[in-house]
Amino acid sequence: MTNFLKKINQLDKKLNYGPIHNQVEEINAIVEHVANxxxxxxAPAPLGLLPDQFEEVVDRLNEEQKVDLKAINNLLNSLRQFLSLKYGVWSLPNKKTATLIKQELAINSALEIMAGNAYWSKALNEAGIRVTATDSLEWAKTSSTGKREFYPVVDLDAVSAIKKFADADLILCSWAPNFGKSDLDVIRAWKKFAPESHLLFIGEKEGATNSPEFWENENFVNSSSLRKINRSFKSYDFIDEQIYEIKHEL
Structure with a gap:
């Protein structure tokens, strides 16, 4: 993925096809934002060509162009991988969604756990929320991307952070791993130490994030506020990323 931007822009020039060019321009803008x-x-517009769109375009091309179209479509669908490897970013926050979280859920203070480089913390902070970002930082010891924090991160594991900052209006966890049961530990700590707060997970249902037990056993909020928030957070690739709120026990 080292030459991701170079390759995608070269192919864009060769193909000279408007809809592809617009997507490449969007990727350039996204990467510039993240790099800065x-x-x-x-939220970004959807990237990549759907199968029917691909077939419609490929019929007009010669053999060399068909190879290039397939290559650039693969790259359009690889932005998330590039951002994760280059910048340690798996989820792309945006100001509109962060602002809606503040407004719709009446959030003044937030705790981000397992925050990584704390990109979401930066977004929430820019929306006017007082944010504490925390992470055990174990991953950062072996990854060069761990040195690129978007927002100051306190060295604390998730359970300890929830206990220490239990008065936060919001606890946010973005892209909990789909192995182990750290997400279940988070929910237990939330119920014990901070049951009055909103607990949001950002991820893909039964896919790239969170444990199987999480998706099988947890009850999620289905509210007009959360639907409004998610309408501002449409996934830009094949990963169906959404924001989920854990339902409070009665």
């Missing part, structure tokens, strides 16, 4: 540690104003 800036928050996107809104």
């Amino acid at each position: 540690q800036e928050v996107l104003p809104v």
Whole structure:
């Protein structure tokens, strides 16, 4: 993925096809924002060609162009991988979604756990929320991307952070791993130490994030506020990333 931007822009020039060019321009803008540690104003538009779109375009091309189209479509669908490897970013926050979280859920203070480089913390902070970002930072010891924090990160594991900052209005966890049961530990700690707060997970249901037990056993909030928030956070690739709120026990 080292030459991701170079390759995708070269192929864009060769193909000279408007819809592809627009997507490449969007990727260039996204990467510029991330490289400058800036928050996107809104969620990116969907990237990549759907199968029917691909077939419609490929029929007009010669053999060399068909190879190039397949290559650039693969790259369009690989932005998330590039951002994770280059910048340690798996989830792209945006100002509109962060602002809606503040407004719709009446959030004044937030705790981000397992925050990584704390990109979401930066977005929430720019929306006017007082944010504490925390992470055990174990991953950062072996990854060069761990040296690129978007927002100051306190060295604390998730359970300890919830206990220490239990008065936060919001606890946020983005892209909990889909192995182990750290997400279940988080929920137990939330119920014990901070049951009055909102607990949000950002991820893909039964896919790239969170444990199987999490998706099988937890009850999620289905509210107009959360639906409004998620409408501002449409996934830009094949990963169906959404924001989930854990339902409070009665």
